[in-house]
Amino acid sequence: GGLGPKLLRLAHADAISYSIRSGRTGGMRGTLKLYSNSSLPPGLSAIMPFLEDYKILHPKASYADIWAYAASVAISESRGPAVPYRCGRKDLNATQFTPAPSLQPQGTWNASQIRARYSDMGLTDNETMAIFAMRGMGRMHPDVSGYDGRTTPFSLFITNAYFIQLTRMTTFVYSSSAKQWVNSASKTAMMPSDMSLMNDTSFQGAVQRYAANATLMFTDFVPAFVKLLELG
Ligand code: HEM
Numbered sequence: 364g365g366l367g368p369k370l371l372r373l374a375h376a377d378a379i380s381y382s383i384r385s386g387r388t389g390g391m392r393g394t395l396k397l398y399s400n401s402s403l404p405p406g407l408s409a410i411m412p413f414l415e416d417y418k419i420l421h422p423k424a425s426y427a428d429i430w431a432y433a434a435s436v437a438i439s440e441s442r443g444p445a446v447p448y449r450c451g452r453k454d455l456n457a458t459q460f461t462p463a464p465s466l467q468p469q470g471t472w473n474a475s476q477i478r479a480r481y482s483d484m485g486l487t488d489n490e491t492m493a494i495f496a497m498r499g500m501g502r503m504h505p506d507v508s509g510y511d512g513r514t515t516p517f518s519l520f521i522t523n524a525y526f527i528q529l530t531r532m533t534t535f536v537y538s539s540s541a542k543q544w545v546n547s548a549s550k551t552a553m554m555p556s557d558m559s560l561m562n563d564t565s566f567q568g569a570v571q572r573y574a575a576n577a578t579l580m581f582t583d584f585v586p587a588f589v590k591l592l593e594l595g
Contacts (some may be wrong), residue, residue: 365519367437368501369410374434374592375497376404377427380462381484381594389462390595393426393454402464406507427452431592438588441500443521444581446588452595470510470543470554474563477556484594490587492526492569496580498557499525503543510543512552521584526574528553532561 373395380389400408417429428450435446455461468480481491501518503510515524528551535544535553544553560566573580 365501366413367441368497368518369406370413370430370433370437371497371500373407373410373414374430375494376407376467377430378591378594379468379480379484380466382462382466383485384483385462387595388460389466391427391431391452391592392595393430393452394462396426397455397457397461398464404467405509406504424450425452425454427454434592438521441519441521444585446585446592449593468556470508470556472556472559474559474566477559478563478566484591486587486590488565489569489583490590492560492566492573493580493583493587494591495560496521496523496525496573496584499523499528503552503554510552510554511541512543512545512550514551514553514557516549516551523573523577523580525557526570526580529557529561529570530574532558 374391377393377395378391380392380394381387382389395403395407395411414426414429414433418424418426421429431452432448432450435448438444438446466480468477472480477491478488486494499515499517499522500520502513505511515522515528517524528546528549531546534548535546535558537543538545543555544558546552560570573583
């Protein structure tokens with residue numbers, strides 16, 4: 364449901380190529396354009412064409428700038444806070460070092476794998492959890508990732524519902540056939556990576572703070588999301 368979540372997922376997937384350990388490479392650099400379809404996270408090759416018309420209209424703008432701008436518009440269109448947008452990102456070209464597709468997070472990851480990836484982007488645990496508010500948006504599609512369902516009932520709006528759902532983790536049951544956690548009462552689902560956050564003291568603390576206080580979540584979300592969009 365909805366283009367906004369797809370555009371937010373696209374910006375996150377481009378930004379996550381940033382790696383301090385690999386020599387501060389990646390970040391929003393249009394890196395996804397350099398991956399073959401088979402190394403792109405599932406579904407992203409279908410999302411990129413949505414913004415091709417804007418690239419044709421604004422040939423001097425980088426893909427990275429167009430995708431970052433689309434993400435900040437998607438946030439305000441989803442009843443979210445204003446996210447300050449700055450341009451100036453430069454796309455990588457094929458002759459430059461391309462960050463490894465393996466930097467993309469997996470739904471099978473545990474909390475320490477999640478921390479390893481996001482801390483290698485320079486994000487603190489708190490900043491990482493603040494941007495995870497976005498996991499409450501959109502949905503997982505069986506024909507795309509193999510996971511199925513929404514993590515929250517409010518998938519078109521930016522809320523703290525994802526964190527509230529996680530605090531109700533005891534109402535979720537693991538389905539070994541679907542390899543995900545499901546809550547039949549609220550008709551929501553979580554990937555193992557989502558659920559793993561509750562097995563980690565530091566991540567769990569942030570989840571609980573944001574579940575209890577939406578204002579605090581929005582206050583932390585804006586600078587963390589701007590940081591994500593401006594890495595590299
Ligand atoms: C461990 C971290 C993460 C993993 C493993 C992960 C993986 C995934 C997967 C498998 C999907 C479902 C794709 C589909 O079936 O259509 C998805 C959707 C999504 N992701 Fe992530 N993600 C992570 C973190 C994030 C973060 C931090 C953001 C944003 C800042 C984000 C934004 C989104 C959005 C908005 C969607 C919904 C897309 C739609 O409705 O089509 N994700 N993610």
